[in-house]
Amino acid sequence: MELLPYLMAALAQKRAAHNKALRxxxxxxxxxxxxxxxxxxxxxxxxxxxxILASGVSGGWPGWAGWHQNLAFQTDGA
Known part of the structure; x- marks a missing residue:
């Protein structure tokens, strides 16, 4: 599972991290x-x-393999 990114004080390109969190x-x-x-x-x-990825999922969108019973979603073309 991917965690929401933190916005650190010295983080370059805060907008990119914030937009990722919103997606x-x-x-x-x-x-x-x-x-x-x-x-x-x-x-x-x-x-x-x-x-919701079923047991036995393989390949697919980058990173599908090994993520059984997790959520996959398409956003911004990826």
Whole structure:
């Protein structure tokens, strides 16, 4: 699970860290999922598509393998 980034006093590009935190919050707070049994990545996901990754998931969007029963979501084209 990815944690929300902290905004440190001397952090360069605070805007990038803040925007990342907002994208993660948006994915979790407005939670609705397209599938709870997704084991392969969709061919062309849309922004705001969310999936609960099923057991046996492999490949897919970068980092899907090994994240069984976790949330994956598409935002800003990634």
């Amino acid at each position: 993660l919050l948006d994915g979790l707070v407005q939670l609705s999922v397209k599938s709870r049994s997704q084991t392969a990545a969709p061919a062309s996901p849309n922004d705001r598509d969310r999936y």
